Amino acid sequence: MAPYFETVKSFADVPITDAGVDTKEFLDASKGLLGIFTLLNSSAFAPVTGDIEGNIKKVEERYNNNPGSSATLEQLVINEQGEKKKTATQGLMWLLRGQSFTCKALQSAQGNPSQELSEAFTKGYEGSLKKHHNFVVKGVFSVAMKACPYRKDFYEKLKTDPAGGPPVDEAKFNEGLDQWLTSLESIVNRLEAFYAKGDYGKGL
Template identity: 50%
Template sequence: MATFFDGMKKSFADVPLNDGKVDTASFLEAAESLVKLFDLLGSSAFAVVQKDMTGNISKVRKKLLADPAGAGTLQDLVLSEAGTKDKAATQGLLWLSRGLEFTSKAMRETVSNPESELTKTFTDAYTKTLSQYHGVLVKPVFKLAMKACPYRKDFFAKLGEDQSKVATQLETWLEALENIVKIIIDFFASGNYGKGL
């Protein structure tokens, strides 16, 4: 029985890390596969989350296509824009990593609290991550999306019929996602590359 994870173009677990540097092309494929996770949440309220993440993926991909050598890893991409006025890809990566951090926290809260419904785990994750960057116009949109989460059992059923396989794949994917998000966020912090973005 195929699961949601079997259908992914690329899992975060398959993204190469060379000396702690994240391969840009593989990372983008894994991020695109993650965006499809929001389809399983089944609410149009999540369209804003998907649109935001997809837009940021496009900014990073545009830079990769324009400068494959300079943007081969996420760290190189940021460094290639560091001294320039055009930081579109860096900004895209910063916001994409924030969206990924929210998703990883939401899924970790969901896995760690099997008695909690998604409305709670996703709201808790939003409060701990994205809400600090959102203004008064955006917060209500995201809060509405969190309230529109499906029941836990329905969401997990959509991930796949074989729940033990789903649990194993989810944990592998989630650990890799958490690791990559930490690498990116730590890198941004190390050089204050997100300043003003």
């Protein structure tokens, strides 16, 4: 697996039981996803990073204040429904949308080796967040897409071992990244279906 993915919690390692997706482990993996935008190394992604980081914090605060009723993401959402603000429910909803955007973008890049990141992230945005954004926010994302680094430079950062280890095997790298993305996609799809079934996003 690529050195970067060896340094963060993988979505493939997030426990999922009949009760739902483990909240703490999911949050740990989500922080690893946040680091991808740091590797993109563009100030244009600051609004995206800030949004994801803020939504992680909303869910994390709910978990820390109510660990007994928030062990899984599903339990967290269900147990917040009697409250007026539903801050964590809203935060998780937008976090999932941001994760869907990132996942779709990287899956597009993985499926098209000659595709530059600007195109991959544009496709990811069009298939996820765009329908939820107003004109102003769409403009912010449009600027960010154009500011994506070259694919080659970004992938080199994903593969490079900060400690100066041996070169990453290409097949092993792709296997690790694909597994990470497939697991993320599965969790996002599961929670999106959960939100739709319970109509938990209504009014948020």
